[in-house]
Amino acid sequence: MLHLLKTVSVAALLAGIAATASFAEENTAWRLFISDHGEPVVRALDAGSGRELGKFATKVPTSLARSDSGKTIFAVQGKGDIVQAISSGISIGDHGDHGDLKIEDAKLLDVEFAGKKPSHFVDHGGDIALFFDGEGVARTTSETDVLDGKADFRETKTDAPHHGLAVAFDGHVLLTEPNKEKPDELPVGIRVVDASGAQVGDVHSCPGLHGEAASGNILAIACAKGLLIVKSGDKEPSIEFLPYSETLPEGKTTTLVGGRGLQYFLGNYGPSAVVLIDSTSKEAFRRIELPTRRVHFAVDPVRPKFAYVFTEDGMIHQLDVVSGAITKSLPLTDPYSMDGHWSDPRPRIAVADDAIYVTDPLKSTLHVIDAKSFEKTKDISVEGKPFNIVAVGGSGETH
């Protein structure tokens, strides 16, 4: 319930307590975790120096997701029927007026979750939900257990295998409702079940469901005609439908990310536009046209004003989420056409500290952009086809 936008709150708190007497030293640490498009490996890099800190073998080439706390990286292996977990080695404990930064070696945890075709990973306040498309089953666990090496989980089933997702939310589980006639197509809604596994209320209709994100205490799920907006309720999650505004052209959102530090959502709107969403505002949707089709986008957890979009012409764009406009653009790579399979090797973005990192899988390179000047500062070569990338870190006191 009390979901703060943590990364920033710790930084902001730190800024405010400079006067507090302390014998502890303040430090900053950021790490990058990068998977390969063709090889079953995850590399851990020190973000500042680009130095490789470790290399972890997965079963098959993997996609990556980080937990909200940044303590855990999940290697979701759709083709390997497994999810593995890596301890990032960085933890920031928030103690009200200061954050404690603890740095250890990153390590592959002795915890794995097996199941057919794992797809979406969702962390909600430390409650992890993994959805396995091949079974239509959600397995939920807690980050604390995972870090303790416990692979305990609770299983919640849907009616059929389908490409879906689940969220562990306030003691309930939100699950996609498969399309009964055509389970191969996108799900048609969200079902809520309580701790005993019993369904709560009716299915919340959401045909064409794909994409989910949280920003602070709000969760958004994208549908063909709008979004489901989920908040904490008195007894059970409250879910409302927010239709796309009539001023928007034909289109829909299929990928969402949530703002950090500012509460908003960024989604695609069709292939070559993005939309900024504030469900609490009268003008809930602001659509921003892109020069070409989008490849990937990410929000800046350190500078809440900005998000970044990579487009198929090889450009990265700085999006000012306050003014709702692209403020800077930078040519970065050769073109990466969106023709072809959705999972072909293409760049991905992550933000760590004062830099934006973009993988360039076909050039075995990681591009580094200064977040303030929005200029490229260096390239780091990374073996193979660096693909998925996540960043964890922050500042805090080390005792």
Next chain:
Amino acid sequence: MLKTIRLAALMSVITLTPFGLASAFAEPLKVVASFSVIEDFAKNVGGDRIEVTTIVGPDGDAHVYEPKPADAVAMSKADVVLVNGLHFEGFLQRLVEASATKATIVELTKGVEPIKMKEEFEEAEEGEAADGHAHHHGDTDPHAFQSIANAKIYVKNIAEAFCAADAAGCGAYKANADAYTQKLTETEGEVKAAIASIPESKRTIITSHDAFGYFEHEYGLTFLAPEGISTEAEPSAADVAALIRQVREDKASAVFVENITNTRLIEQIASETGLKVGGTLYSDALSFKGGPASTYIDMMRNNITTIKGAILGS
């Protein structure tokens, strides 16, 4: 909109009050208030010379509020930003940065004598510390506005800020502030009289979070709460158990929910102790218009009436 006002003003110039006259010709001062109590103060001081946008609205919880891009837009256009300070608005820093506002950020608690967070549960705190890490929560209580004496300081600071931003309106702001301060003094008298009518042995009550430290300090009721000075952290089981013990030992005579926080915890304490929930106290936000506490003065009156009713009725 502005044109209409100007025209109306010209046509009825003879009937205008001296203070209204100036406002009819000037662009309104763009003011951002961080939360509803400050909005009410600002409107009382600024009248129609200002236009207020409020970030955390009625029944909102400023401790855990998550700022929206639209808030940053409002802040970027503001002439004056009025905030409580003392870390009440956890979102402030982020919003100032995201908005790149050039407005003066005025901390209205400037000149208030800050008080420290109470430590009513020292055993529990020590218990927590035993896990190897002492918790030092930001210990200054930010809820200074819960004392009417402090509210007068807020009002004075607002008048000064408006004078600095709009010298032409200074006379009006000062006159408005004086008139409103007079009303605050009257309200304070009512609060003190109401408390005097409560037997001293009955003056301990329970709320959700420590929002009433300044009220307690100024007027002499004792408030206990399972949550600290911020609603951000979940209360510990030990804190809740300690509260239940207080009630059982007949040390607390009434329990209240707050308009800004979840009522579950207080309902649990009530049901475990057999105390009836005595009503809703308005802690960190006013009510919506039409509610019982849509202005600061109504909030203070409503709170003391609710408290007195629950204690004397029990």
